[in-house]
Amino acid sequence: MALNREWHLLHRLPRTATLEERLDWHLAHAAACGCREMPESIRKELEARGLIEVTPRSLR
Numbered sequence: 001m002a003l004n005r006e007w008h009l010l011h012r013l014p015r016t017a018t019l020e021e022r023l024d025w026h027l028a029h030a031a032a033c034g035c036r037e038m039p040e041s042i043r044k045e046l047e048a049r050g051l052i053e054v055t056p057r058s059l060r
């Protein structure tokens with residue numbers, strides 16, 4: 001999936017965002033846009049909370 005410009009314009013992640021805000025943002029981002037991979041630290045945290053499936057990629 002390519003960059004979803006409209007989504008990005010509507011969903012700005014502030015530099016001062018908390019971890020909770022980052023997790024929400026990345027969850028929404030992964031569903032709406034494929035411009036970049038979820039950072040490893042975010043993926044691990046979402047997996048730990050059971051919010052995303054554990055993928056083979058995350059086990060590397």
Ligand SMILES: [Zn+2]
Nearest residue numbers: 033034035036
């Ligand atoms: Zn994106």
